[in-house]
Amino acid sequence: GAQGAEVHAVVVAVFLVLRPAQFGSAYNIQQLAINAAILLVLATGQTYVIITAGIDLSVGSVLVFASVVSAKLMLMLSGVDGTTYGTTAAGWDIIAIGIAAALVTGAVWGALNGLLIALTRIQPLIVTLGTMGMALGGAQILSGGVDVRAMPELLVTQVGSGRFLGIPMLVIIAMVTVVLAGIVLHLTRFGLHVFAVGSNEEASRRSGIPTRARLIQVYAISGLMAGIAAVMSNARFSTTTINGHAMDNLATISAVVLGGTSLFGGAGTVFGTVIGVFIPIILLNGFVILGIPPFWQTVA
Numbered sequence: 001g002a003q004g005a006e007v008h009a010v011v012v013a014v015f016l017v018l019r020p021a022q023f024g025s026a027y028n029i030q031q032l033a034i035n036a037a038i039l040l041v042l043a044t045g046q047t048y049v050i051i052t053a054g055i056d057l058s059v060g061s062v063l064v065f066a067s068v069v070s071a072k073l074m075l076m077l078s079g080v081d082g083t084t085y086g087t088t089a090a091g092w093d094i095i096a097i098g099i100a101a102a103l104v105t106g107a108v109w110g111a112l113n114g115l116l117i118a119l120t121r122i123q124p125l126i127v128t129l130g131t132m133g134m135a136l137g138g139a140q141i142l143s144g145g146v147d148v149r150a151m152p153e154l155l156v157t158q159v160g161s162g163r164f165l166g167i168p169m170l171v172i173i174a175m176v177t178v179v180l181a182g183i184v185l186h187l188t189r190f191g192l193h194v195f196a197v198g199s200n201e202e203a204s205r206r207s208g209i210p211t212r213a214r215l216i217q218v219y220a221i222s223g224l225m226a227g228i229a230a231v232m233s234n235a236r237f238s239t240t241t242i243n244g245h246a247m248d249n250l251a252t253i254s255a256v257v258l259g260g261t262s263l264f265g266g267a268g269t270v271f272g273t274v275i276g277v278f279i280p281i282i283l284l285n286g287f288v289i290l291g292i293p294p295f296w297q298t299v300a
Contacts, residue, residue, distance in 0.1 A: 028285070028289075030168060030171075031285075032278070032281060032282060032285055033168065033171045033174075034168050034171060035285075036277050036278055036281050037168075037170040037171050037173065037232060038170070038174075038229045038232050038233055038236070039248070039252065039255065039277050039281075040177075040178060040274065040277045041173070041174055041177050041178075041225050041229045041232065042060075042226060042229050042248055042251075043252040043255045043256055043273050043276070043277050044177060044178050044181045044225055044270060044273060045059065045181075045221055045222035045223070045224065045225030045252075046059060046222060046225075046249075046252040046253060046255075046256050046273075047181075047185070047259075047268055047270055047273045048181070048185065048218045048221050048222060049218055049219060049222050050253070050256050050257070050261050050263060050265070050268060051194055051195060051198045051261060051262075051265060051266065051267070051268045052198040052214070052215060052218050053198045053264055053265025053266070054117065054124040054218070054219070054265075055124045055125050055128060055253065055263075056110075056113065056124070056128045056219065056222045056249070057125065057128040057132045057249045058109065058113060058128040058129075058131040058135055058226075058249070059222060059223075059225070059229075059248055059252055060132070060226075060245030060246060060248030060249050061133070061134075061135035061136040061139070061245065062105075062106055062109040062110070062131070062135045062223055062226035062227070062230075063106075063229050063230045063245055063248065064136055064230070064240070064241070064242050064245050065105060065109065065136070065138050065139040065142075065230075066102040066103075066105040066106045066109075066226060066230035066231075067230035067231075067233055067234050067241070068143045068148060068240050068242070069101055069102065069105045069142065070098040070099065070101050070102035070105070070230060070231060071098070071150075071151060071240050072142065072143070072148055073097065073098055074090055074094050074095065074098035074151070074155075075088065075148060077090065077094045077097060078090040078094060087150065087151055087153035087156055087238065088150050088151070088152050088153065089153060090154070090155075091152075091154070092154060094152065095152050095154060095155050098152070098155075098231075099231050102227045102228075102231045102234075103224055103227040103228060103231075105227055105230075106223040106224050106225070106226045106227020106228070106230065107221075107223050107224040107227060109131060109135055109223045109226070110219045110220040110222050110224060110226070111216055111219065111220040111223065112131060113127055113128055113131055113222070113223065114215050114217065114218065115216055116131075117219065118211075118212040118213075118215040118216050119212065132249065139240075139242055140242065143240065143242060147239050147240045147241065147242055148239065148240045149238070149239045151234055151235070151238045151239070155235045156235055156238045159173075159231075159232075159235040160234075160235035160236045160238065161236075169235075170232055170235070170236060173228070174232075177225070177228060178270060178274060181221075181225075181270050182270035185269075185270055186269070186270070190214075190217075193209050193210075193214050194214060194218060195266055195267075196209055197211050197214050197215065197218075197265075198265030198266040198267075199265060200266075254276070254280070255273055255276035255279075255280070256268070256272075256273050257276070258279055258280075259271075259272030259273040259274070259276030259277075260272040260276075261273065284297060287300065
């Protein structure tokens with residue numbers, strides 16, 4: 001975590017020196033935060049999983065599945081044709097049902113991961129690789145492979161591009177999620193159990209920790225975070241982005257590890273993950289401002 005923070009500070013300092021006006025502008029900082037918001041929520045769930053010495057490759061696909069379920073349900077309740085473009089006039093009641101559907105769908109996929117891992121002892125890498133394909137395939141079956149392009153206007157304007165006290169709503173949602181996840185992980189008995197399971201699962205079980213239940217709960221949390229991210233994605237882009245999340249799993253894993261969480265389990269922080277999410281986003285942003293060609297950006 002400390003090393004990640006140092007890298008972060010150096011990267012920011014370099015860009016501030018090279019292009020202070022552009023990089024340090026309030027607009028640019030807001031854009032950085034908006035770009036980080038969805039990934040930050042996904043990476044927070046991934047932090048829990050990796051602390052238990054697990055891995056969740058399914059987060060991007062679960063996001064897609066939850067976003068399709070949520071969008072199609074809101075369209076159906078609005079009584080609007082599924083091929084409609086633009087926005088619908090759905091009220092907050094329909095939006096609330098759509099949000100709840102995304103969260104429940106995400107948590108169910110996560111719990112499925114956890115059940116398979118805890119009860120069959122199949123490696124998390126294999127289980128979540130399987131559900132990654134299942135969730136993406138399921139989303140394509142539900143949608144016919146075509147993005148749902150009509151979202152409730154209120155969701156898009158009030159959440160996707162809305163602000164509260166001048167702060168983008170997407171950033172507020174990410175901040176609240178991260179703070180709550182940090183409190184649960186670092187200041188509760190449940191959080192202590194998560195670290196214990198990651199340090200030594202057998203010793204944890206012998207000391208009376210319900211290790212199977214904790215694993216199921218941790219993967220359910222990761223799925224729930226993918227559900228929250230699905231709502232944020234629908235709101236931001238005003239469409240389901242079925243083909244836009246193939247690399248989300250690797251992006252979250254690298255962010256968590258960059259933030260100082262051990263792939264071997266038992267050590268990590270949510271704050272470190274926040275730093276880890278911002279390092280590549282700030283790098284990319286700085287390269288664009290400096291005019292470095294796109295292909296070199298990819299290499300870097």
